Amino acid sequence: MPFKDFTQGKVVKIWDGITGPLYHSDKITFGYFTLEENTDLPVHSHIHEQWTHLLEGELFFDINGDRATMKPGMMAYIPPNTPHSGKAVTRCQVIDVFIPVREDFVAKEKATPDDNVLK
Amino acid sequence: MPFKDFTQGKVVKIWDGITGPLYHSDKITFGYFTLEENTDLPVHSHIHEQWTHLLEGELFFDINGDRATMKPGMMAYIPPNTPHSGKAVTRCQVIDVFIPVREDFVAKEKATPDDNVLK
Numbered sequence: 084m085p086f087k088d089f090t091q092g093k094v095v096k097i098w099d100g101i102t103g104p105l106y107h108s109d110k111i112t113f114g115y116f117t118l119e120e121n122t123d124l125p126v127h128s129h130i131h132e133q134w135t136h137l138l139e140g141e142l143f144f145d146i147n148g149d150r151a152t153m154k155p156g157m158m159a160y161i162p163p164n165t166p167h168s169g170k171a172v173t174r175c176q177v178i179d180v181f182i183p184v185r186e187d188f189v190a191k192e193k194a195t196p197d198d199n200v201l202k
Numbered sequence: 203m204p205f206k207d208f209t210q211g212k213v214v215k216i217w218d219g220i221t222g223p224l225y226h227s228d229k230i231t232f233g234y235f236t237l238e239e240n241t242d243l244p245v246h247s248h249i250h251e252q253w254t255h256l257l258e259g260e261l262f263f264d265i266n267g268d269r270a271t272m273k274p275g276m277m278a279y280i281p282p283n284t285p286h287s288g289k290a291v292t293r294c295q296v297i298d299v300f301i302p303v304r305e306d307f308v309a310k311e312k313a314t315p316d317d318n319v320l321k
Contacts, residue, residue: 085278086268144205
């Protein structure tokens with residue numbers, strides 16, 4: 084599978100207001116997510132390292148007390164097991180990178196009907 | 203360093219026609235690269251896994267015989283030690299992801315003057 088088209092295929096709901104297609108290798112998960120305006124991401128943490136690349140919109144992040152309102156072209160790094168929260172100030176497009184694979188996202192993807200695709 | 207702004211900072215020349223800022227963790231390298239129109243990437247390979255996310259433009263890739271002309275929203279996966287070549291059909295913006303760290307890019311970055319920034 085050398086090529087993946089994130090403009091097609093199954094759209095997975097990750098959280099209220101956060102949806103998008105996913106890709107998993109044996110060690111990494113990529114999510115091409117849309118965050119609807121005003122989506123709140125409550126404080127949570129996970130074992131995965133996370134890098135969030137902001138492509139469009141304005142995204143506030145609080146990473147264990149370090150805060151920024153991100154603009155396109157910015158990236159946030161969330162170390163493993165680090166509490167973080169966020170808010171989509173506007174509608175946002177991000178590429179999220181997780182190491183290792185987000186098995187919880189794999190499960191959500193499997194539970195999503197095949198016809199739940201981008202319209 | 204929870205936040206990184208790829209719209210600022212040192213711009214590294216990776217290859218003729220390929221430039222951009224870099225970020226390295228202990229295990230991963232991200233490159234926010236601009237490829238000038240008609241840039242040819244000759245066949246080469248490296249030990250790193252590579253994922254190329256195309257944000258803007260049209261990018262042809264040949265990954266060990268698998269070929270595609272990518273559009274924005276597409277990703278290419280290049281396994282370790284796999285010959286690949288490419289051509290920027292138009293000017294392109296990509297996010298390249300490498301595992302492990304591209305030490306050769308680290309060296310290029312160190313050799314780049316600090317004042318070589320985005321204008």
